[in-house]
Amino acid sequence: MRYADKPLVEISGLSKSYGKHHVLNDLSLTLDPGIHALLGPNGAGKTTLVNILSTLIPYDSGSVRVLGLDPQRQRSQLQGLISLTGQYAAVDGALTGMENMLMMGQLFGLSRRDSKHRADDLLERFELTAASAKRVATYSGGMRRKLDIAASLIAGPQLIFLDEPTTGLDTRSRQALWDEINALAALGTSIFLTTQYLEEADVLAERIMVLHDGRIVADGTASQLKDRVGGSTIQVHDGAGHIIETLPTQGSAQEVAHALSALARQRPDVGITVRRPTLDEVFLELTGEPVTDQNDKQKENAPA
Structure with a gap:
């Protein structure tokens, strides 16, 4: 389905x-x-x-x-x-990377041949082929994490x-x-x-x-x-890159262009960046x- x-x-x-x-x-x-x-x-x-x-x-x-x-x-x-990968890797450290993949494939009902084919593909995509015959207990935390995610994908x-x-x-x-x-x-x-x-x-x-x-x-x-936090802000920089002024805008091209045009006439030597709110600020x-x-x-x- x-x-x-x-x-x-x-x-x-x-x-x-x-x-x-x-x-x-x-x-x-x-x-x-x-x-x-x-x-x-x-x-x-x-x-x-x-x-x-x-x-x-x-x-x-x-x-x-x-x-x-x-x-x-x-x-x-x-x-x-469906498949779920939790916050920390849940692979078996006593098995090799390939053995973990084959085990997951068989748990999902794949044949050993299909499990091996999918495992080879996923291990390559996650750059784990070279370590596939090593016990997972020897993997770094990042490698275990990648293997955990690769295993969660084996059944498509x-x-x-x-x-x-x-x-x-x-x-x-x-x-x-x-x-x-x-x-x-x-x-x-x-x-x-x-x-x-x-x-x-x-x-x-x-x-x-x-x-x-x-x-x-x-x-x-x-x-x-x-947009819930506010529009874009034009940051005006001096020659050393320090912010010396900020100009709030709603972020429309017309409004930003108007503000920049005025800056270019009045202070042609300054630098500018247009800054959008970040998700950090939203959070x-x-x-x-x-x-x-x-x-x-x-x-x-x-x-x-």
Whole structure:
């Protein structure tokens, strides 16, 4: 079954509590196929939502459909269509990279031949071929992370949940994973991504949702969310590159051109940059928490 005739995710009135702690509060959301990013501070409910959508935990109330299926009542059927990569690599250190891949393929019902073919392709795409015969216990944290993600792709899922996928990856590996996510989306696979690297959401996601205190407090494209903070700002620089003045604008070509024309007449020697709001500023305005603190926490907790 393909989901082309159904929304990717349909949620209405979803609630989840642990004791007296309400993690998700009357949450409603509809997503079409594509790449979607879920942002939020620690404790906002991101992982709980992913775990519900990916069949790992039950919800308390409301309605949930993923690829047209209820993850609570049609769990087995849905599990054959999706894949989940958690915050930290879950591969078996006692096995080699190839053995991990073959094991995952067989768990998903692939023949050994098909598993080997898919494993060879994915190991090459994630630059792990040279290490495929080595025990995973000898891998670096970044290599384990890449293997974990590669293994989650072996059955060609229709929807992939990536929970903090680039935790522990260096810049080059992170860029390689971004390229792979875009390649998967181009082939028709949908991605549901949680991240605290806001650049990641900005680069990848067609739609970004901000979760705070168990509710979606913002939802839209990166550009739409940035517009909530304000328009563009023209920064005026002296010869040493120091910002000596800022001129707020709404970002239209006509308004920016008018401001630059006036600057060129009055102060032709200055330099200028036109700056758009960042997702970091959106995050701070919506949640009251600086994202740099969140990224620092993520780095502290990342695997070695």
